[in-house]
Amino acid sequence: MEPVVISGNAAIATGAIATAPKPIAMKFEGVSYAYGQVAVLDNATFHIHEGEFAVLLGPNGAGKTTILRLLLGLARPDSGRVLVLGANPRFARDSVGYVPQHTTYDPAFPITVEEVVRMGRLRGAVGRFRREHQEAIDQALELAGVSDLRARLYSALSGGQRRRVLVARALAGKPRFLVLDEPTANMDADSERGLYRALGDIKGTATILVVTHDTGYVSALTDTVLCVGEHRGRGRNVTRHAAAPTAEAPEGFFGGQALRVLHDTTVPDSACCGEKADGV
Amino acid sequence: MNGFIGALFDPAMPFVRNAVIAGLLSSVLFGVLGAIVTVKRIAGLAGAISHAVLGGIGLALFLSFKGIVPGLPPIAGALVFAVLAAVLIGIVSLKAKQREDTVINAIWAIGMSLGVLFIAKTPGYADPMSYLFGNILLVSGRDLVLLAVLDVVVLALAWLFYPQIEASAFDEEFAQTRGVPVVAVFLGILTVTALAIVLLQTFVGIVMVIAMLTLPAGTAGYTARSLAGMMVGGVLLSALFSLGGLATSWTLDLPAGAVVVVMSGAVFLGTAAARGLLQAVRKRHSAAGGTR
Numbered sequence: 324m325e326p327v328v329i330s331g332n333a334a335i336a337t338g339a340i341a342t343a344p345k346p347i348a349m350k351f352e353g354v355s356y357a358y359g360q361v362a363v364l365d366n367a368t369f370h371i372h373e374g375e376f377a378v379l380l381g382p383n384g385a386g387k388t389t390i391l392r393l394l395l396g397l398a399r400p401d402s403g404r405v406l407v408l409g410a411n412p413r414f415a416r417d418s419v420g421y422v423p424q425h426t427t428y429d430p431a432f433p434i435t436v437e438e439v440v441r442m443g444r445l446r447g448a449v450g451r452f453r454r455e456h457q458e459a460i461d462q463a464l465e466l467a468g469v470s471d472l473r474a475r476l477y478s479a480l481s482g483g484q485r486r487r488v489l490v491a492r493a494l495a496g497k498p499r500f501l502v503l504d505e506p507t508a509n510m511d512a513d514s515e516r517g518l519y520r521a522l523g524d525i526k527g528t529a530t531i532l533v534v535t536h537d538t539g540y541v542s543a544l545t546d547t548v549l550c551v552g553e554h555r556g557r558g559r560n561v562t563r564h565a566a567a568p569t570a571e572a573p574e575g576f577f578g579g580q581a582l583r584v585l586h587d588t589t590v591p592d593s594a595c596c597g598e599k600a601d602g603v
Numbered sequence: 604m605n606g607f608i609g610a611l612f613d614p615a616m617p618f619v620r621n622a623v624i625a626g627l628l629s630s631v632l633f634g635v636l637g638a639i640v641t642v643k644r645i646a647g648l649a650g651a652i653s654h655a656v657l658g659g660i661g662l663a664l665f666l667s668f669k670g671i672v673p674g675l676p677p678i679a680g681a682l683v684f685a686v687l688a689a690v691l692i693g694i695v696s697l698k699a700k701q702r703e704d705t706v707i708n709a710i711w712a713i714g715m716s717l718g719v720l721f722i723a724k725t726p727g728y729a730d731p732m733s734y735l736f737g738n739i740l741l742v743s744g745r746d747l748v749l750l751a752v753l754d755v756v757v758l759a760l761a762w763l764f765y766p767q768i769e770a771s772a773f774d775e776e777f778a779q780t781r782g783v784p785v786v787a788v789f790l791g792i793l794t795v796t797a798l799a800i801v802l803l804q805t806f807v808g809i810v811m812v813i814a815m816l817t818l819p820a821g822t823a824g825y826t827a828r829s830l831a832g833m834m835v836g837g838v839l840l841s842a843l844f845s846l847g848g849l850a851t852s853w854t855l856d857l858p859a860g861a862v863v864v865v866m867s868g869a870v871f872l873g874t875a876a877a878r879g880l881l882q883a884v885r886k887r888h889s890a891a892g893g894t895r
Contacts, residue, residue: 447782535814
């Protein structure tokens, strides 16, 4: 499909018109990855800048989890390289906050909300919690809007509350880069609004990457849309697309305003660094 | 009961006092390791390790009897087999998820069968009963020292690495993103559990040790609000069951290990049933309130 011209709001929505580009927060350079014989990524190149709100989207099975694992340092690329905050992902862990789906949690695990959030202060193999961690934990609980739940058992919460507790856990580490995996899956509209309000507050202080299977719309907070692309036989690549405001989005999506993803556009990976979209 | 207390302080019967000390020392391991084994959901793996231990006991008895390694104590063989089984099971669990069940059951069965075969070829040790079901009255001073040492080691490790253990049991992937060496934590837990199983089998036997590693901690888990609370509750319950079981078995002339396990199991199931009932009643109440 021919790329289309991007202009106006859509261009702003993708960050295609940029002033001085900010430093790069995360970068995939020609990354290929395969599970045994099954190729998942083929020469994927994309990046996001510090302070941006980026969304990585693609249908189930497209390879989003693989990209997540690579950027969290849980897997290594077969070729190419991944940089997070300028370093190998394994060395950037202290600066990254991760909000997993955590669908397989054990409801019989005895643990309070505050103790779950405290895990976000963990650093490596040694080290116990100290009193000075408490301030960061209190702030994180506040920012995610779950302060009043701190003494409750994690298993006694609703799905939406649990998700916000996991956001607080990621924030407790004071991350420069926040990664959320399907944050609104199985969430009611109220919780979704609460979550996006929290993300709006965080935006600007940290780079945010939301991974989702919803390929139609993204939150109005979004600066950059990255789509896990077509399978090319040897794996998929990742393409930057534009997004534009729309009135058609289902009510309550992302707690209010949504952008429609323009899948028939292709924005060059370097667009945010000064270059314009294809066809401009 | 009076008879038991009398025997406890009777200088002519040191084995009763040893049994009580062993019960209390074991309770620390049952509670602390039991809570970890339960929340980490590795009771099945621990069960396989404990059964494979019989192979080591049989091998040590056989080697000692044949004069190949004179005077080799059964506990030495048990320790070797326990650690081997832990490493093997750990690797299988990490690397071969699809065949995990089959391989772990094979290790369980092969370990036990080897034990039976070695014991069959060792005259004088035709009865593996005391290893299978424990005989706490045979606990020696050396066993008590080893148990005390392991108690200290386990408490120190649990205190030192509590956040890492808790995080890797609660959400392994997240723990890994925080730099927690989850594989090392997992293999460490398995190895320490294997060592504990060897020392604990003198109390309840290799068949029932897994029951004591899950039931008291599981019962405590019903009301605990943290892993630490579950550990403390598990230790207290284990101590209660151990002392109660020893006194009962002494009074009624029953095997101590089995009495302790039956008590623990009855309290666990009773608590589970009571909670289920309570929840059903509450649900009915709130449903009735809702329709009013």
